[in-house]
Amino acid sequence: MTVQANMAGAQPMARRFGAVLPLLKGLVAIAAVLLAVELLVIAFGIRPYVLPRPSAVIEAVLRTPGAYRDAMIRTGLETLMGFGAGALFGIWIGVAFSRLRFLRETIFPIFIVSQTIPVIAFGALVVMWFGNTILAKAVIVFYLTFFPVTVNCLLGMRAVDQKQVQLLRSFGASDREIMRKLRFPTALPHIFVALRIASALGLAGAVVGEWFGDTTGLGVLLLQGMYAENMVAIWASILCSAVLGIAFFGAIGLAEKRIVFWGGESS
Amino acid sequence: MNMPMTYPSTMEPAMTPADEPILDLRKLSKTFGEVQALDGVDLTVQPGEFVTVVGPSGCGKSTLFNIVSGLEEPDNGSVLRFEGQSVHAKHLLGRVSFMPQRDLLLAWRNVIDNAILPLEIEGANKAEARAEAQRMLPEFGLAGFADKYPHELSGGMRQRVALMRTFMFKRDLLLLDEPFGALDALTRTMMQRWLLEVWQKHKRTVLFITHDVDEAIFLGDKVLVMTARPGAIKLARTVDLPRPRSADLVTSPEFISLKRELLDAIEEESMKTFGPASH
Amino acid sequence: MNMPMTYPSTMEPAMTPADEPILDLRKLSKTFGEVQALDGVDLTVQPGEFVTVVGPSGCGKSTLFNIVSGLEEPDNGSVLRFEGQSVHAKHLLGRVSFMPQRDLLLAWRNVIDNAILPLEIEGANKAEARAEAQRMLPEFGLAGFADKYPHELSGGMRQRVALMRTFMFKRDLLLLDEPFGALDALTRTMMQRWLLEVWQKHKRTVLFITHDVDEAIFLGDKVLVMTARPGAIKLARTVDLPRPRSADLVTSPEFISLKRELLDAIEEESMKTFGPASH
């Protein structure tokens, strides 16, 4: 019993520490990798065109830190807006679809087909409809993120143990209550899996969205580097994308740990 | 020590308002498409009684419970009377305490919140429900575990939480569908003894499904043996063993002779299911 | 009918080449990091003997089996003798037939191909192995199920396939770890009787883990009770009941008195695990 009490006390601390430690480890690991690449490039005399020295890339970022910071903020914001809306809509439509079979069976196939269309192919349409606003990018991110969320939300709701539904019904629960107290929580782990997938997709959407004529953002920097054949600039943009991507992924992971604390295995 | 002795079947008439059984099933049948699960079950349960049901796998025990808890409607022609009134099964939703074969705890709710789930659905005040559950914890051997989540509990503990949830849903009739089926034999013995203690204190009517003849005799005032599918009541035996019952009861001669009789009846039915192909 | 009567322990000396036990464990211990799972197990098994082991949950039964099947090395200082020779555990890999707690059938193999898995690994001719398995099917109650896949079988059938797989791996010593643990009480009874038949025909040595005292007595020539963790042998009792054993044995006085004795020993140990907190 005392052991358990100790454990209970130690847990929050371990949790807090547990969040920082991997971060620290990760940073050390990244530094090590960069150093290794640096040495490799120098040792083998790899042409900057094939692979520039990491130090040169970092130097490029530090030369115009404002530009990279603004780009990251802009791309990050686009992703965040579209992702937030996509996640909410994805869940909402997933819940609706799980209840309204007619709607699901009529509209879901269209959603599926829509996801086979590469966004870049109708960039012009997006610009025509939404202009060169941050909204346009958010819409693209939204388009890419809501679908996996809906799919997994449905999947998660289907994963509900029919016996648990019956139990709740035997307590006199309404469909609404069953949705709130059982189906949705059961679907949460699946939804988080989708969110993780969607975060990478959404970021890609934001970057591609910026290729449709935009002034700031990582996609813009990437294009600029690409057409000027500026390898250092390309790598700098990739580095920033990586930082942003990892941050998103990590944030979702943290949220998942907090929200789906039970680990997703239901009984 | 002598009060409990007189507790079971002998006390029934005194406890019932007017000799009225709490549950009365007649010619209860249930067909799923091609499969006839139940065929003319006749069964009465008196208030305060502990009735155990044994029967071969797939004979329709869970189906019977699903009907009594309101989850399924029986076939036409079946008679289902509850607390003296003829009712449709669906009217029983929310009126009996049902504990399914597995614990079915919600992984995202801690012990307390799992236990108060039925009260929450009833619309009870959450804080009050929690306080009440807190008070009940020690009795269910869960003192100090209020804030634990199901994945932090052993199988026996989870089962106790599920039982507590069932008890918190204060209905006169408790349906327990193999609550100890998933536990190992030793943990199971512990849980049986404990269940009897709790039951004796709470004085509820219990209908209890099990596969285990020892368990059926050890717990019940009355043991029902079901036939192979389609299920019906093959045999009903009153258990005239004194309460409180202790572990060494299982080696007493009365116990053994009752066990013998029930085993024979079950074996006969089991053979029908197993058939000769499976030895 | 009288030949089998004389079959069990009384026959042992005659069957053993030179009084040599097939398995001989002395001071066997096993520690996992902080946890001491086994502490000085002493155990001998004679050829042809059916030894059953009962003990509270987590007392180290599976660990014991893992060592004897060669999957884990015991701590230093443990003595492990197999067929008269002192061996390292790992040398036992492939030398005993091991059946784990669950059936662990491979979902993508049908009944026959699951059964011949160990022969395939031994490098046997597949066609021959299949033919042999075909011949064995009826005996295992699986006639006509050769081409079925595990998901098409009932729990009892799956368990029989797993047992058949174990028997096809022809080793002198069979280790069965709660083979019927997942089955319901009635199916279980059927399987026990059937196992005895198969065993008596194949004349193998069996070490059998169970939680169920009835099962341990019903099957065994000798019943071992293990202590709570760290596990050791608390009690060893020879079962002097005639073979073949029939179902009504469980209500015989000898059976009951042995059960009483074993139950008391187990309860004592169980209490240590359960502790007072959990009732």
Added chain:
Amino acid sequence: QDLEEVSLRLKWLPQAQFVGFYMAKAKGYYEDEGLDLTINPGGPNLLTENLVATGADTFGLSGGTDSVFAAIEKGLPITCIGIAHQETPFVFVSKADGPVQEIADFKDASITTWFTGANYVLFGMLAANDLDRSSMNIQPQQVSVTPFVDGQVDVVTATRYNEYYSLMTRVGEENLKRFVPEDYGVSFPRDTLIVGNEFAAEHPELVQGFMRATVKGWLDTFADKEAAIDLIMQEAPTLERPHQEFMLDEIEKIMLAGAAAEQGLFTIDMDAVESAHQILVDYDVLGGPIDLAAAFDSQYVDAIPSAERLPE
């Protein structure tokens, strides 16, 4: 003062090639003309003509005469109101010590070019020099000039202000040989200013104002290139300044070449337009001749005296 909200869609991302527009905006010239102008960059797979035609943008700096022809042929309601690049901004480049020394050597060479307009320039050059391109090895060119640098390609296409700079820095100008289209009888004016027909019909005065402000912006740019480069570096800080400086020098030359040398910036040289048009008709890129008089409207540039369109 009520400003009309309008936008200009560029053909590409901010760089010195477009700095005159940024300059005009920074100096407030557009506001002076009653315009609240937003400059929208372009991108791959964006077509300026398309965005202007749909009204998504008011003005555009589009690909060039070739893309204007295509747009008119497809019925897009746009008009070209000025031409920025008076001569072909592309050159074809070979190695000074390589196998391609004169245009006749193109025959057996491996050539890459952009199939976004530059290909017609090349085809015209080859035809004008009696070379049969159907037997030649001409491949689409990728973003990178590295295949040329590495010797996998003999002739590469380069904009004079962009890829040529890369080639100079990587190979050295002395090691390069340029084939300038004008030297081979072909000229493709590019970087065309366009406007939507509806807008022009409703607000001719605003179109005129846009033109005036734009010209002023460019003249200021050429007058103080240092300030112009500062401006563009502010707009796109990750660009390389030396490259942008080089680009602006080249752009100045291209914008003030040909007819513009006399008549000033954004002159529409109909002779050059017609010759480019003829090449596209000859190659069946266009289904037939288009109405050039309707597609190219000089009134707005012509309304600004040449003297005001030329640097001092």
Added chain:
Amino acid sequence: MTYDPMSPSQHALARGVFGGLALFAIWELAARLFDLPSYILPAVSEIIARFWTARAVLGEAAAYTLGEALAGYLLGGAIGVALALAVTLVPQLRKVIVPAATAVNSVPVVAFSPLILLWFGMGVSSKIVMVAVAVSFTMFVSALAGFDRVDERSVNLMRSFGASRAAILWKLRLPTALPLILSGMRLSTVRSLIVAIVTEMLGAYGGLGWVIYQAVIVIDFVQVWAAIFVASIASLGFFAVVSFLERRLVFWR
């Protein structure tokens, strides 16, 4: 009586077809009613008519793109499974490879496109590499989840039969992971085509992306939409084929 809204109704297919047709009808109506020019939104009938007139070009482009996508898909699948296998067989590698793969995956694949185009040129190889990069992570994650599902007790059982590591890999680990590997393969189909098309649009010698790119330049938006439709159909076809294979191979589900 126990109506489960999650299960498909018997009208599922009809409803799906109805939904598609309804969308097309609205689209067609909108395009005709508002007399939308093709550079805003061409009518469906126009697009479908183009299928026929441009069937040679579109068919060839689709084959080109499918070829790239398939090659990259197989390459990426092999890399993903091989990595997962390495991580499973050499547990020490897990701590290195999993975070590294996650980090690489956090970078949008398109961000690598300039590099890949620069390194591998405009030909099919750059498309194949891009698709492989995009597919390999999904496959790695799926395959790893599959290998992780392998029950240690089953491994022990095989060991007790005297099985070698290779036998355990072949007879146990791979088949256990197969369902998840295949579901990863199924999920990767659509993505492989999209990535191939996106990369083609940044520079290529052929393929649907290239057709789209060219069509935009000559302002032929009917062609753009026709190519998009073809891409959609190709994606769905690819998906259907892999789903079919999956059902065939993982019959025990």
